[in-house]
Every structure is written in structure tokens, then in C-alpha cells.
Amino acid sequence: MKKVSFKTKLLAIVVAIICVTIFTAYTSANFYISRYIHQNDSQVIRTQIDSIRSVVEGKLKDNIVLAQSTKFSFYEVKQAIEKTGFKDAIKVAFGMTINRDGAIKDPKEAQPYMDIFKQANGELTISDVFIDDGKPTITITVPENKDSGNIFYIDLSSVGDLLSSMSVDGSYLELMDDKQTLIFSNEVEGHDLTPLTAKINVAGKEWTLTGYIDNDYIQNDTDTLNGSITIALVIAAIILIPIAILLINWVFKPILLLRNLIGDLANGNGDLTHRLKVDSKDELGMIADGINQFIENLQNMMRQVRESTETISQEIAQLEQQTDSNSKLLQSHSQEIELTVTAVNEMSSTASVVAENAANTASQTEATNSEAEHSKEVVERAVAQVGALAEEVEETAQFIADMNTHTEEIGKLLGEIGGIAEQTNLLALNAAIEAARAGDQGRGFAVVADEVRALASRTHRSTEDIVKMLERLKAGTATVVSSMESTRNSCRTTEESTAVVVSSLDRVTSSVNEINDLSIQIATSAEEQSSVTEDINRSMVAIREVMHTINDNGDNTSETTRRLITINQQLLEIVNEFKIE
Template identity: 35%
Template sequence: MFRWLSNCFCNIRINAKLSIGFGLILLLTVVIAATGWYSTHSIISRSDKISQISNINSLISSLGTQYAQYQRHHSQPAATALFQTLDTIEAQHLQLASLLTAPEERQLLTEQQRIIKDYRAHLSRIGESFANRDAEFTTLDSTIGLASKQLNDAVNDIVRASENAQQNVINLQAIRQLFQSIQQLMLQVHDFDYTNEAQKGRGALEGIDSIVHAVDNILGASHGEPQPNLQRAAQTLAQYNQHLQRFAHEVASSEAAGKQLFEASAQLDALNQQLIDYQATKRAGDVRSAQRMIVVSLIVAIVLGVLAAWFITRQIVQPLLQTLALAERIASGDLSQDIVVDRQDEMGQLQRSMQRMVVNLRNLVGNISSSVKQIAGAAERLSNVATQTSSGIHTQKSETEQVASAMNEMVATVQEVARNAQQAQRAALVADQQACAGEDVVGQVIEQIERQAIETGKSTAAMSRLKEQSDKIGTVLDVIRSVAMQTNLLALNAAIEAARAGDSGRGFAVVADEVRSLAQRTQQSTEEIEELIISLQDGTAHVVSVMETSRALTASSVDLTRQAGSSLEEITRTVSTIQQMNLQIATAAEQQALVAHDINRSVLSVRDITQRTASASDHTASSSVELANLGKQLEHIVKQFQT
């Protein structure tokens, strides 16, 4: 395949090849640009989806704020704003559904739409609950106001009554307490309406129960006396109790629905976050895919560009190098090689022209070849003669230099041999005397050091015995210290017994004190002796250590002295070697006589070589004449070249 492609490109002109190469590079650049545009478009589309999902997330977050306002004010505009936000979210879902294609995304979007429908249903129920709750709260206010009016009327009835004044006073005090309880109840109800706390609702219900119970107690204490306003107040408070229970139920219902709304809002937020995470993951995947596509496109472009450049360069440079090599061979005089040209481009035309030039030069050189052969024969003979002449001359020179060098070396060697022989003889005698004296001294040193080692060993043994005796003294001191301590204790016991005996034991107590004092001084003296003995033992141990070290050094000195004796023996043997070398010097003198004979033979050889050089010079003259004639013929042939 490559050979076929190469053959096809061989016949294309160079400008067409360059156009193809640059066109391929431009095409690859367009491919890389298209890949980058497609990748960028995909990333931008994914970012638009994330932006739209984020908008939905902002709307979902605003639902909580709007519901808090609606819960606080129970106003229709707040409810309308909530439903409008839900409508906006559903519209955004419809727009987003047209952009999302993955099944996972559409499933999350469908789940969000279902939760929004549930959110709308819960919000409708909360609206109904808020309406019922507000109506009940209004009824509670009017009912409690009616009950207060009826209690005031009951107070007026009790004031106007003239019978049973004491009971009337008790009833008035109870009704006054009822007014205080009603005021506290109204505060609890308002607080319950504001906070929606179940505990405060239970407190309000317990308060109304206690008020109704108090009214019943007042009616029971009237002993059958008619109290129409008080009875109507009791009925009104009973109705208030019922409305309060329904109000508490509506509060609980709205709170439960509100919790469902918050749960639905949290689910919407979680699903929306999953959509954002999914889109972010997809965007990251798109970025990685875009990077891979761009890198792959770039690598392919680089590879194809390099291959195209290499191929086109090969199509141009390789034949150019072949042509250059052919020109170099022609310049160096090599006309034996032909080139086969099968190209039709400019490089093929150049190679064919070079081939025609090679053929013409080869024919021209062939005509010169016969004449050059004759010249070569004459030149060869002349060269042989010249070589013989030069060799003879160089040999003569070398032999002459050898004669001079040999004569100088012989004279210097003889003189040096004489001096060395005298010095060697004197050195041998001195070395022999010194070696003998050294052996005697070394023997005396060895005996002296060995005696010193024996005395050092005796000193070490004596110091060891001294240390053992010091240790025994320490043992005796321990016994003395123990006896002194026992004596001290006995004296102390005796003093105690004498003190018990009173006046009769006073003299014995004096003796006991003296004994104890003596025992204490004995103990102190024993401790001082012990310190001295410890110091003596430390000194003895140090001396023993030093003696051991000295004995080791003495043993080392004995070894070194014996080594010195061995060295002296080596010196003695070296002196014998020197005497043998004197014999070798005499032998060398005999060899110098033989060198003189060699010099004589070299001189004779120089004479013979000179004769052969004269004969070779005659042959060189005749060969030179023939070479001159052939040079004229070669000059005539060379005139055919144009310069």
C-alpha cells in the first residue's frame, strides 16, 4: 500500500505535493475547530439546564417565605402569591421537560410535578383550615364578650338582691375572680392563635373548663334562687368551650398540613438538588469528553500532519539526496554507478540529466584509461626504485645513529658500573657490621623487658592480695559496727530501766550513759575507718588496673622487639643479596664487550647499503625519461576537457 502510494506521488509535481500537504493541515485544523465548537455547545446547553433548574430551586425556596407570611397573616394576597409561585414552577417544569431527555432526569421531574400537585392540595386544605380557624376565632371573641356582659348583668342582679347578703358577697368575689380568669383566658387564646403551640391550646382549654366549673359552683351555692343572667353566662361559656375546642382542632389541622407542606418543600428541594447534581455530573462528563475529543483530534491532527510532512519531505528530500550523492561521487571521481530514474517530476528530470553527464564522463575517462595505464607502469617502476633508494638511505642513517648511541651508552655504563661496584662494596661492609650490633642490642632489650614483665606480674599479685585484705578489714568493721549498735541499744535499755528504778538506779544510769556515749564514739570511729578503707580499696583497684595495663604494654613491647630482631635478620639477608648483585655487575661488563662487536658489524652494513643506493640511482634516471614521454601523451588527451 505504501509503495503504491509512493509510486503515485512520484509522478506528481512538487507544487501539487505541497498543496496537498497544506490542504491536509487546513482540513485537520477545521476538524479540531468543529470538535471544540461541538464540545462548547454541549457544555453551554448543560449549563443552561443547570441555570433553569437553579431558577426552579429559587422558586421552591421562596415558597417557604411566602407560606410563613401566609401563616402569620392568613391573608388572601399571600395565598394568591403562593399559588402564583406554584404556577410559575409548573411552567418552568414544562419548559425544562422539553430540554431533559435522560430517563433519570425525566423521572425526577415527574416526581417533582407530583409533589407540587400534593403541595397545591395541602395548601388548599390549609386555606380552608385558616378560614375556619379565623371564623372560630371571631366567634370566640364575640362569645367571650357576650359572656362578660352576662356576668356583669349577674353582678347587678346580686347587688340588687337584699336577701342572704353574706352569700351575695361570696358570689360577687367569685364572679370577680371569674373576670380575672376570663381576661387570662383571652390572653392565652390570643397567644395560642399567634404561636400555634399545642401546649398553650391545652392551657386555654383547661382555663375555660375551670371557668365553667366556677360558674356551676356559684349556681350551686345559690340554693335555688333564680340567677337567669348567671345561667345564660354559663350556657354562653359552655358554647365558648365548644368553639375553643373546634378552634384548637383547626389549629392542629393547619399545623399538620403545614408540616406536610414543609415536607413537600423539602422533597422538592432534594429532588431539585438531585437534578442539579445530575446535570453537574453530566456537565463534568461533557467537559471530560470534550477534552478527550479535542486531545484525540489534536493527536490525530499532529500524527497526520507529521506523517504528511514526513511523506512529502521524503518524496522531495530522498531523490534530492540521491542526486546530491551522485554529484559527490562524480566530484570524487567515481563514475562506476548508474541510477535508474522512474519519476516524472522535476527531481526525475534532474536525475536523468545527472545520469547523462555520468555516461559522457565515463566515455571520456575510458579514452584516457589506456594512456594512464602506460604511465602507471613507468611510474610504478620509478616508485620501486625510489622506494629502495629511500629505504637504503633511512637504514644507513639508522645504523649510524645506533653506532653513536651504542658507543655513548657503553662508556657511560662502564663508568657507572665502576662507581656502583665500589659503593656497593662499602655499603655491604657497613650494613653487615650494623646488623650484627643490632642483633646483640635487641637480644639485651628482650631479656630486660621480660624481667620487667615478671616484676610487673609480681606487683599486680601483691596489689590483688592487698585488695583482698582490705575487703576482710571491711568485714571486721561491719562486725564492730554491729556490736557498737547493739551496745548502744543495751545502754539505752539500761538507762530506761535505771530511770524506772528511781534514786536507787541513778548510779547505774550514769554508767549506762557513759557506755552509750562510748558505743556512739565507737560507731563514729568505725564509720571513719570504713571511709578510709573504701578510699584505700578504690586506690588499690586503680593501681591494679594500671598494673594490668602496664603488663599488657610490656607484653606488646616484647612482641615489637622480637619483630625488630626479625627485621635485622632480613637486613642480614639483604646484605648477602647485595654481594650477589656485585657478581652480576661483573657479568654486565662482559656483555658490554659483545656490544662493541655489534657496532663493528653495523659499520660494515652501512658500507654495503651505500653501494646499493648508487646502483638504484641509475635506474631512477632511465625511468624518469620514459615517464616524461608518457606525460606528453596524457597532456594531449586531457585537452579534450573544457575548463
């Protein structure tokens, strides 16, 4: 579907409004003008009918009065006709009828006049209209007495001439008597006519005067007038449409500037330093001012985003360095923990040997007690074994002391790891705050910052767990050291006792018993040492697993940092697409 511009739509609307206005004006003119002309002609016809009625009534009354006042003798008929202007006059007297030519001899010719006189019955009488010589005519009978009177013939053609002269264009007149005898009519057949009637009183008879309005004539006049109006409207439209186009083009210029500016911003190549010129305070001016404020706010936001991304870049670089340092430290700690686990395993083996030796010592002391004669030899072997045991106990104590030192060093390193995790957490929190300031553009960066902060929190918690385990390990080691110290003292005592046994065999029995007791204590201590060593071994294995987890978290932190660098670079590229300064 072809795209139609707003300007074209606006022009189309203006042209449509002008066309609708012309059509409405034409329709309204056709209706109201036709109505006005019809009403006006109707009023004219009514006025004309009233005038004609008055004229006709007056004319007929004048004829009647003239007929009543006209007196003439048998010999003055012709003079009476000439004097009154009537069509004809007949004198009826004592059975005779006289016209302008004299007495009428023929009875048949005279009889109609006699009948008219008799029908008058001594009163003034006006006959119905009849046609005489092709002209409408009436008779007025004026009796003078019972046997004589005058009959006047009045030609109504003059009334027709009067009606014809009073007719106007677009209207017709028609006059009939009370018997519907046509006196005058200029009506044209085949036309759409609207009748208006009036009654004329003629000596007690009601004649009908009808005026006709020619609707076709009115429509022709209306069409002619409407045509003139339409031509004027079309001319006005021809003038107004170019003017409207020019005005729309003039008004549309700010909209075009606004469209170009918004288009540049939408394409990502907008100049945020550019502002629309506001020359008016109308709606377009308000829109332009609003766009300027929006661009200014957008410019400030982009400037802040750029500054924030630069700060974030620095923080990310620092975070990357710290992450690398943490990774190296974790690798070093992992190696040391592996060595510690190996040493603890060896210590466990040594404790087992000690327990076994203690058991052997107990057996030998029992044998010495049963074989007194060989006590000296057995005691000498016991002295040698106790010396070896003392040396082993001394070595074990030294090894445990070294392990305790390593444990403290591990605690210090874990403290540094916890501090690094807290610092990483703070950096991730700062990154999340800067991403929140960046709005929608920093949403992805905020997610990554949250992940970094979560990893830092996990690292901190894991470090705390390791510290707790090391505390328990130190406590166990202290117990082992104490036990080893007791064992060493016991060995020294055994040596001294054995020396006394060598010098005094009499006290062999009691010395052997003491050795037996000491051997039992050594076995018990060795078993306790073995149990503690196993606990230390399990703790060190757990520490090793935690260190592996911390190492993995460090790798994840490094990967997250690299993703943050990529996202921050993309954000910088988006901001750089706009001209801010």
C-alpha cells in the first residue's frame, strides 16, 4: 500500500472541505431559493388574485350600476348602447322587443328576450355566462315595471383582457362562473402547476378566480440562479485551493523541520546540539519547544551516560586486575592445600604406626613380666624402642606445629580473599548504581553487575566457612600437640625408668608394670591422634573442595568482567553515535 504523507492528507481534506462546501451551497441554494421563489410567487399570485377580484367585482358592479341607471325609450336603444359601451341592449315593453335596429318582428327571434325578461320576475337579474360570437357574455335584466324593462348584453372579453394584462411570468389565471363556464384562461398544458383560488361575488353568484404557479418556470429560474452561484463558488474554489496550498506549505515548514530532526534522532545520527527555532506560541511552537526540551534532556542524559561508562571502564579495569590477582592467589593456596592434605595423610599413617608400636610395647612388657630372667635384655630393647618412639613423637609434634603454622597462613590468605570479595561486591554495587543511572541503555550492564555481586557474596561466604573449618583444625591440632607433648614426656619417663630397671633388677616388676601402664596410655593417645588426624584430613579435603569452588568463582568473575567490558564498549558506541558537544 502506497504511503500517503500527512501534508497530502491535509491538502486532500482542505479540497474535500471546499468541494463539500460547494455541494452544500448548491444544495442549500437549490432548496432555499426554490422555496423562496415559490413562496414569493405564491404571495404575488395571492396579491394579484385579490387585486383582480377587486377589479373584476368593481367592474361588474359598475356595469350593473350603469345598467340600472341607464334609461332609454324605444327610439334610444342605439344611443344607450353607444353611451354605456355595452355589447348590446334590448328594450322589452308590453310584449314588444326593440334592439338597435328597431322592433324585432320575428317572434322566434324575440322569444328568447321575452323569456329572459319573464325569468327576471320583476327583479334585477344577471344571467349565467354564455358564449356569444365566440366571446363570453352575460346579460343584466333591469325591470322598469311589470310589463317593461331593459336587457343589457355585457362582453366579458374586457375582463379577460384585464386578466391577461395582469398576468406575470411563471403564473397563469383562470376565471369561471358558478356553473364552471370558462370565462378566461391562459393556462398552459403539460406544466407542473400549483393552483390558488379565490371567490368573486357577482350579484349573489360566486365566480371562481384561480391563479396557477408554474413550478417548472420557478425551477428554471432556480437552476439559472444556482448555476450562477455554482460558477461563483467554483471560481472561489479555484482561487481558494491554490491559496490554501500556499498557506499549508507555509504552515507545514516547521513540521518538516520537526520531522527531519526526529528522523535523524530515530536513525541514531542525531545532532543533540541542534535546536528547533521557535517563532510562535501556537501548538506547533509548543511542540517545537517541547522537542527542544526533550533533546536537551537527552543530551544531558547521554553526557551522563558517557561519563558513567568512562567511570565504569576504569572500575572494570581495576576489577579485572583484582580478579587476576585473586586467581593467582587461589591457585597458590590450592597447591599449598594439596601439600597439607598429603602431609595430614602421612601424619595419619604415622599415628597408626605409633598405635601399633604401643600395642607391641604392651605385649613385650607382659612378656618381660612373665620372663623375669630375660628382663634386662627385654628392658634394653624397650629402652631402644622407647627412644625411637620419643624421636617419632618429637618429629610428629614438630610436623603438627608446622601444620598449625600453615593453617594460620591459610587463615591469613582467606582473610585477604574475603577482603577481595568484599571489595568486588562494592565494585559490583557501584557498577549497578551507574547502570541504573544509564537507564534502558545500562539494563544489560546492571544484570551483569548483579551477577558479579552475587559471585562476590558467594566467595565471601565460602571464605568464612573455610575460616571456621581452619579454626576447628587449629583447635584439633592444639589437642594433638598437647597429647604428643604428654607422649614425649611419657617416653622420657620410660627411659629414666628403664635406666633404673637396668641398674636395679629388683624393681623390674614394678617398672614393667609402670611401662605397661605407659604403653596403654601411648596406645590410647595414638588412637586419639589417629582420630584427630582423620578429622583434620576430612577438613583439609573440604578446604580443598572450597578452594576449587573459589577458583571456579574467580574464573566466572573473570568471564563476567570480560562481558562487562564488551557491554560497556557497546554502550559507548551507542552514545558516540549522537553529537553531544
